[in-house]
Amino acid sequence: MSRIGNAIIEIPSGVEFNFDSKASIVTVKGPKGELTQEIKGGLDVKVEDGNIIVSRPNEEKISKSLHGLYRSLINNMVIGVSQGHKTAQELVGVGYKCSNQGNLLEMSLGYSHKIMMAIPTEVKVETVTEKGKNPTILLESMDKQLVGQVAAKIRSLRKPEPYKGKGIRFAGEQVRRKAGKTAAK
Numbered sequence: 001m002s003r004i005g006n007a008i009i010e011i012p013s014g015v016e017f018n019f020d021s022k023a024s025i026v027t028v029k030g031p032k033g034e035l036t037q038e039i040k041g042g043l044d045v046k047v048e049d050g051n052i053i054v055s056r057p058n059e060e061k062i063s064k065s066l067h068g069l070y071r072s073l074i075n076n077m078v079i080g081v082s083q084g085h086k087t088a089q090e091l092v093g094v095g096y097k098c099s100n101q102g103n104l105l106e107m108s109l110g111y112s113h114k115i116m117m118a119i120p121t122e123v124k125v126e127t128v129t130e131k132g133k134n135p136t137i138l139l140e141s142m143d144k145q146l147v148g149q150v151a152a153k154i155r156s157l158r159k160p161e162p163y164k165g166k167g168i169r170f171a172g173e174q175v176r177r178k179a180g181k182t183a184a185k
Helices: 060-084 144-156
Strands: 014-021 024-032 033-038 044-048 051-055 085-092 098-103 102-109 116-120 124-130 136-141 167-168
Touching: 014 044, 024 060, 033 060, 033 098, 051 102, 060 085, 060 144, 085 144, 116 167, 144 167
Parallel strands: none
Antiparallel strands: 014 024, 024 033, 044 051, 085 136, 085 167, 098 102, 102 116, 124 136
């Protein structure tokens, strides 16, 4: 039994949902934009009483795994076009800075040069620098997968290290710290 696949998805007001059963394509429109997703595996998607129900055709292993996957993807699409997905990252380290001009992100991460990164147009980027706090990068988009991919790319530029905790981390993330070398006696 798939607990995730059997859960229903409520359609918020202002969101239009359409499933083309011949082409197996789901389209979701909302105030933030429009997203489409191809559904494989013969899954059936129905709308009943303002709720989306995803059902599988049989009890094969591949059908069971795709059932939960596509239900989660459709749920992320509905949330994305109505509220949007956001993520925040902190730059922890002496001299670490970030700024943006439109969708061009400029970062100083302790290297000998500044890092310039072009962010996709679907993702809205904002940088916040307050005195006494770590610089923060805020990413927002209706596509959860794209936001996560861009955030992972930014994090890969300087991963948090375990000794001093310096690097790029997600807001609220706890970095496991290691003890450094101790002097021999």
